Amino acid sequence: MPGNSEGLWYSFNMGPIHFISLSTEVYYYLDYGIKMLVKQFDWLEKDLQEASSPKNRTLRPWIIVYGHRPMYCSNDNKDDCVYYETLTRIGLPFLKWFGLEDLLYQHGVDLEIWAHEHSYERLWPLYNYKVYNGSYEEPYRNPGAPVHVTTGSAGCQENHDMFKKQQPSWSALRSDDYGYSRLKVHNQTHLFMDYVSIDKRVRPNKAIRLDGVELRKAQSVTYLGSVIEENSGTGKELGYR
Numbered sequence: 001m002p003g004n005s006e007g008l009w010y011s012f013n014m015g016p017i018h019f020i021s022l023s024t025e026v027y028y029y030l031d032y033g034i035k036m037l038v039k040q041f042d043w044l045e046k047d048l049q050e051a052s053s054p055k056n057r058t059l060r061p062w063i064i065v066y067g068h069r070p071m072y073c074s075n076d077n078k079d080d081c082v083y084y085e086t087l088t089r090i091g092l093p094f095l096k097w098f099g100l101e102d103l104l105y106q107h108g109v110d111l112e113i114w115a116h117e118h119s120y121e122r123l124w125p126l127y128n129y130k131v132y133n134g135s136y137e138e139p140y141r142n143p144g145a146p147v148h149v150t151t152g153s154a155g156c157q158e159n160h161d162m163f164k165k166q167q168p169s170w171s172a173l174r175s176d177d178y179g180y181s182r183l184k185v186h187n188q189t190h191l192f193m194d195y196v197s198i199d200k201r202v203r204p205n206k207a208i209r210l211d212g213v214e215l216r217k218a219q220s221v222t223y224l225g226s227v228i229e230e231n232s233g234t235g236k237e238l239g240y241r
Contacts, residue, residue: 009040011047016188018051018060020044020109022067022100024116027087028080034092041098048107061188061217063109070114070150071101073121074171076164081117081150084129101128104146108223110215111191113181115152118161120181120195121174122211123148131170132223139172141216144223151181151195175210191215 008023022044026037050056051063071089073081080086091099104112105127124131125143132144140147153160153176160176167174177197184192194212201207 008036009043011051013060015185016060017062017064017185018056020047020051020063020065022065024067024069024088027091028069034098037092037098041100041103044100045103048103048109052107057108062111062185062191063107064111064113064183065104065109065146066113068114069116070148071112072123072126072148072170073117073150074164074168074174075117075119075121076162079117082164105223109146110217111193112146112148113183114148114150117150118153118159118178119150119163119174119176120153120179120211121150121163122172122195122213123170124172126170127223129170138216140213142218143215147213147215149181149193151179153178154180172213173211177210179207179210189217 008026009021011018011020013019023036023040026040030037048063051060067088069079069088070081071086073079075082080088085093085096087093089099089101091097124139125133125145125147127145130145133139134141134143160178162176163174175195175197177199179195179197179199181193181195186192192212192214195210196207197210198207200210
C-alpha cells in the first residue's frame, strides 16, 4: 500500500478514489485511556476536510472508508453492532464523543466497508437508522447517505455468524456463506461491488455470485437529500451486471 500504511490509520489515493483505513479497535480497548481514539478522530476530520474540498472532490469524487468493526449488523450474537448505540457509530458511552457516523455523513463518504462478522450484509443507504435511498426505483443512484457493506466471511475457522430471523428494514441483502467481495470503480460516476460465495461452488473453480450492486452519482456533494422513508428499505435492488 502507498503512504504510511504501517500505521493504525492512513489514507491514500487511487484513480478517482480516496481510500481511508481506520482502526475501530481504538473504541474497544480503552484500558490505557482515549488518547489513540482522539488522535485518530482528529486526523480523520482533517483528512476528510481535505478530501471533500471542491478541488479534491472533482479529482477524486469517490471516498471509501474501511475498518474492522461495523456500525450496523443484524447477526444473531452479542457483538456491538447488533445494539442500537454502537461505539464506532455514536462514540464514547454516555458522552457520545468522537462517533464516526456523523463525521462520515457530513463529508459525503460514499461507501463504508466493514468486517468482524463472519457473514455478508449490504445495507440500503443509511444514516442514523434512516434509509436515504436515491429513489424507490434506483436506491443506489445519487443516494442520500453512505452505503454500508459488511464482508467478513473469508473463511475464519471460528465458523459462520448466523443472522437474526427477522431482517431489519434497513438491511438490503445478507448471506452467511463464506466468500469474498470485489470492488470495481468504472469511472467518476459508476462504482460496482459484488459478493462471491465459495460455499455454493458449481465446481471447484466456478463460484457463484450472490450479490451485485452499482453505486451511481451525478456529482459529489455532501448529503442534503430528504429521507425517502424513515426506517424502511423499500427501494428496488439493482440487478447483476
